[in-house]
Amino acid sequence: MYPENFRYTKEHEWVLVEGYTGTIGITDHAQEELGDIVYVDLPKPGAHVDQGKSLGSVESVKAVSDVYSPVSGEVTEVNQLLADSPEKLNQDPHGAAWLVKIRLSAPAEAANLMTAADYQSYIGAEK
């Protein structure tokens, strides 16, 4: 369910670090808690994001939630799929419905984050 090669935040985001590129998304647990997603607001390419700061927001029928960036860097790509089909985030949050890709300014930051096993016990305890 939760890929081993991702790192996870307490706010339910994930990041996949490959060299200096980080791909960011929200977790399956997050999409399930949010329910039917209707809007995804993301920064534009070129924007700078900081670890732990708001990256954008995800809005479901029931509520709007901030998305916090798991790592710092510059946004290089925004997933266009989500502008027209926000519901994809409910269907494939760890795959096709990634949010943004960023060029990492401090790749070592990912070491602060949870492993898949840590995250699973974290959400298990939260329930």
Add this chain to the structure above:
Amino acid sequence: MVDFGGWDMPVQYSGIIEEHNAVRRAVGVFDVSHMGEIEIRGPQAAALADFVTTNNVAKLKMGQAHYSGLLYEHGGFVDDILVHKVAEDHFFLCVNASNQDKDFEHIRAHNRFDAEVENAGPRYAQLAIQGPRAQATLQKLTPVDLGAIRYYWFTDGEVAGTPACIAHTGYTGEAGFEIYVPPGEAERIWRLVLEAGAGFGIRPCGLGARNTLRLEAKMALYGHEIDASISPFEADLGWIVKLDKGEFVGRDALVRQKESGVTRKLVGFEMRGRGIGRDGYEVYLGGTPAGWVTSGSPSPTLCKNIGLCYLPIEHALAGEAIQIMIRNQPVDAVTVETPFYKRAK
């Protein structure tokens, strides 16, 4: 699950939109056992019920129910409730979960009639079966002829062999039934209702769909459209106020308000720009703060973003251009006629 006034309540089962659409198109079942019940009994029961509520209890026939307001002296809401007339000397009130104890104390404090007032919540569980196939679903579980129960009437009977009060009422804008059963039987009946509705595509529904359904039908939710600071006239609920019925708690304040006119009123809106105006967001008129959103959501039936807000009375009509401050950005919206959704008869 969310904590809702001490009750663990599911916000959703399969998803708010799917549950919502099941109720509009087929049937859904809600466990609303958190709702409170208060019973008033005795020769003076009608006098007390009439004195603490805004609607005219004397007009109720045995087996009939109506929507009503429980007000403070200053005219603000203690709660909004359903009053059922069980017998000449017995009234059954369905009240909001989080207001139950407050309502009970309020009614007792005004009981100068020596009626018996019981906080009966623990004796009842409540299930709401709602939607165009609600009757066909529930009919499989009861010998009571459901087709004979008119809208806002109720009857005592049996559901799945258990004594139940069956009311043709609801909070969704669809036809349907609310049944009151002993708590120990609720889970069994819940499962039987799901089985009975399986062929119709029944869905168990949570608080999320309950909210989107009631909002489309413009039914008030305590803590949002109404509270202690809001009067029925402001909430566009003048129809539950019967000033000519005689004395009742809050009447003097409402008479004064009727004479002077209200300064603000509840009105519906639709978003024009991208975004959802949600509960608590500020409403602007021509760049000036003018009111606030009480409820807002995507409407699964209309595929629009809708909501309710308070505006100064002179602007509380359909067709006004407004802006809603969404995360520090003004987003265009327009006031519209309500209800947003009305079922075809």
